[in-house]
Amino acid sequence: GIQVEQSPPDLILQEGANSTLRCNFSDSVNNLQWFHQNPWGQLINLFYIPSGTKQNGRLSATTVATERYSLLYISSSQTTDSGVYFCAAVMYSGGGADGLTFGKGTHLIIQP
């Protein structure tokens, strides 16, 4: 199955800083999503982005499918951005799709 790797595993920043989180995947994907898991454990959808670029406020994401990576940009970080950011992908294998394969996440801490 597909492999998903995220970097860095941990990131500590001061409020107001910008950051870039990376997701590498091992094969062509049909679905790629970014999630934020907040301190209460909820998984919040950030982007559905199998290819191209999207922006939502201070967050933006770019997926370069041909080079098998996706980037999540967070600008002007706020303490509420703290949590774990997951990248997850689906690859159709001919016999079917097996749901999302998740990376292990980037643990982001924004200090005031």
Added chain:
Amino acid sequence: DAGITQSPRHKVTETGTPVTLRCHQTENHRYMYWYRQDPGHGLRLIHYSYGVKDTDKGEVSDGYSVSRSKTEDFLLTLESATSSQTSVYFCAISESWDQPQHFGDGTRLSIL
């Protein structure tokens, strides 16, 4: 966010007892999924359903069974719970296998 309700939200039980977790959706989505989240492993797919009475296994299906008798409900059963099944369980839904998945708030299950 998407209308997904997981129940119970928390459960503590003993080894060897049967446990059933419920996922209920109000979105009429065709696909439903069960994942578990464990430290060091991220989220992993247990089982998924692509329609009423249509289910398939995921990466970590041993020890689990599922049923879907109507579109809105997807049940996950641990026939005889073991301590290794202590985890946080998430339900997700999507319109199709390649469309974005939306997650419920999770069920925290402890097996003593």
